[in-house]
Amino acid sequence: MIRIIDRHGKAPKLPSESQLTRWFWQGLGDGLFQSTRCRECDRISFPPRPDCPNCLASNMEWTSLTRRGTIYTTTLIRAVPTPFIESAPLPVGVIDLEDGVRLLCWLVEGAGRLPLDSTVEIVTLRYEDGCLFGAAPIAMVPLL
Numbered sequence: 624m625i626r627i628i629d630r631h632g633k634a635p636k637l638p639s640e641s642q643l644t645r646w647f648w649q650g651l652g653d654g655l656f657q658s659t660r661c662r663e664c665d666r667i668s669f670p671p672r673p674d675c676p677n678c679l680a681s682n683m684e685w686t687s688l689t690r691r692g693t694i695y696t697t698t699l700i701r702a703v704p705t706p707f708i709e710s711a712p713l714p715v716g717v718i719d720l721e722d723g724v725r726l727l728c729w730l731v732e733g734a735g736r737l738p739l740d741s742t743v744e745i746v747t748l749r750y751e752d753g754c755l756f757g758a759a760p761i762a763m764v765p766l767l
């Protein structure tokens with residue numbers, strides 16, 4: 624399960640869903656971060672794919688991704704697409720998850736100010752009309 628951060632209002636832009644990606648976006652709203660794994664060579668793909676980019680097999684299954692990763696690189700997008708104007712400048716980064724997946728996502732909660740190689744966690748950004756995901760600094764969990 625990944626942490627869910629509630630955001631006010633509507634999402635700047637929601638992705639278009641396909642039959643394949645609907646499972647991913649619905650799971651994200653429940654705190655699930657998933658993608659597809661090849662049953663033939665065990666390679667995980669992100670985003671979810673119907674075929675393996677490594678061995679070209681069409682024998683894929685859903686798998687949970689690790690929520691933790693490190694920042695490989697970052698940038699600050701100043702000339703943003705229109706739906707993101709209120710969020711500009713937009714910090715984005717390439718994150719290497721612990722299970723080997725490399726992905727591009729929005730850096731939230733101050734993650735855009737972290738140095739490279741910092742550990743971050745993938746979080747759900749839950750808006751009124753749907754969910755997006757981003758990378759945030761690791762949440763501090765109180766010790767019991």
Ligand SMILES: [Zn+2]
Nearest residue numbers: 661664675678
């Ligand atoms: Zn494969």
